[in-house]
Amino acid sequence: VAGNISQKIGVLGGGQLGKMLYQSASRFGISMCIMDKDKTYPAGTVCPYFTEGDIISYKDVLAFGMDQDIVTIEIENVSTDALHELQALGKKVFPQPEILDIIKDKGRQKEYYRINGFSTSAFELYKDASDIKKAVIDGVLPYPFVQKSRTEGYDGRGVQIVRNENDLENLLDTASVVENLVQFKKEIAVIVARNTSGEVAAFPVVDMDFHPTANLVEFLICPSDLDKTIQESAQNLAKTLAESLGIVGLLAVEMFVDTNDKLLINEIAPRPHNSGHHTIDACVTSQYEQHIRSILDLPLGDTSLTQSAVMINLLGEPHYSGNVKYEGLEEILKLSGVYPHLYGKKETRPFRKMGHVTITDTDLKSAMNKARFVKQTLKVIS
């Protein structure tokens, strides 16, 4: 029954996204189980119904899913074979496994854009490193270009820029998408949701400001400073893509804005996304609640921003490994509108995502100033 909140929801993946999804579900008193390898993972600190199992194991996912009414994910890297089987057995699986198959393979993802007329940077597919080298030697692939592993990439892993012969020696020996290096002036993200009834809603555009070396978002800023018309185009592009795919649940769409203000789809994720963390503290409806509304076929929530927001990821400081400590927490808590979200990971490692902080203010400049202070002050050490 649509909108029946007594349905059992099973989530594959117990990281921070699973944790925040559970926190949102628990406000509605929804019965949600989570599966991942170890109940000390972030979601295990909030979900008493945590099943230990391997999300890439066909057997484990199938067994877990059979107990649920709806199966969803917080990470793409799961056994889609098991999800297909669960769907065939009559379970609701959102996002649908056939969409996951497309998205998990960056090659198929890019081909989907090409075939369906969605703008993206020019690309070719290659079987492996020697295949790419051959193209360079044959003169059909000029420097610089971007190599992306077709599968297994996450948080910048499996992606590298190849600028010269030296870089060529470090090619990943894997089936790859090779893209033109886009000259872009900005990278943005739009999260959309689509429920079973086909209702679609987009969150406001966020500007993504990347850390120069770690290839992770440093500041995520909402509202965007792009022209309103470009923002609307970006929201419409994301909505159209969600409708084209027919996805149920969230779809995070990362885009480049090139030097001609043209939007190019970079990558997509069919789940809650780092670029939507701020929605918890700064939007009428959070991305997590929106995902739950989508898969339960409830009316989608208002995505409006209530205040300006800046989000920063809280990464383990370089040179620190071991039991986590937070330095500067007292200082940042003296400020108004500073929301630390600490994921509850016991161990820190260099650049590990240990939490995030959302900073809100009625004025974006003030939010930005506070965010810079938080970034300088709050440190994850051991």
Next chain:
Amino acid sequence: VAGNISQKIGVLGGGQLGKMLYQSASRFGISMCIMDKDKTYPAGTVCPYFTEGDIISYKDVLAFGMDQDIVTIEIENVSTDALHELQALGKKVFPQPEILDIIKDKGRQKEYYRINGFSTSAFELYKDASDIKKAVIDGVLPYPFVQKSRTEGYDGRGVQIVRNENDLENLLDTASVVENLVQFKKEIAVIVARNTSGEVAAFPVVDMDFHPTANLVEFLICPSDLDKTIQESAQNLAKTLAESLGIVGLLAVEMFVDTNDKLLINEIAPRPHNSGHHTIDACVTSQYEQHIRSILDLPLGDTSLTQSAVMINLLGEPHYSGNVKYEGLEEILKLSGVYPHLYGKKETRPFRKMGHVTITDTDLKSAMNKARFVKQTLKVIS
């Protein structure tokens, strides 16, 4: 160490207040354990570290508390003897047991106000029902008056108005506070917090609109429509009381505003309170986070209201008992700024608190209109 968030916090009581306290703690990645009789209680749906035990048992509370760095409560009705012992053994216990002793006994509470110069309605203490009857017969206690059981009262239980000889037959045979029936024009609540360092902060005044028969708050409205000067007086009164008690943690202060705009303290609660639920969705800092900041001696958070808010309790409909169902959820979720909090109780009973809904809007009238719609539309049945 002040502000050390790696301290273990143990909470006595696993109802909805414990649930929401845990939800707030989990955002900070804080290690929090909860004890109550049954892990199917609301807090057991969000806290994987739920210990089954009896919060009024000396032995259970002592054993539970020995494992913690800080012990706190979500309900007053706990073994304060065990809390005294834990404090003597060097544990931090907030609120402090000696303050709980005063507050749990409405007789001592009223005497505290009298001795320390806090305005409250006139009262006398009586040993039992016959003692009260004697005073009526002797002509020293005129109708109407209010009988309040000195202990065990909660959510309007243990409180009754005695208007005539018939009512006199229904007196509770218990040690009682007997108060003048105050002619008041409004009942309000102010929640304050005080941390170990002595910092004190008050949330905005809320207007409490009671249900005529169930003796439970029907609409809780913030901001209050009282004059700003009266609101400031109410906040100052609550702060002064918290400082006078020296309490660490939250103190909810319910007050009457009499026909001369004089403030009279009605009752207090040393914990998160029903009149502060809206702070989750409508204040910069929630009462739950504020409680955690207080007991960890972190800086107190900004208590400002970000939007107008109306809160309604979601009670089990009369004539329905059994497995809970929610009627009208889809309808209310079509509105913007409507936040249902369903506590996850499996069984409904007439007038049982099953959840609450916070309704926010930039405009209070619009919030009120939406709240009336929610009240008419969302029903807890079986």
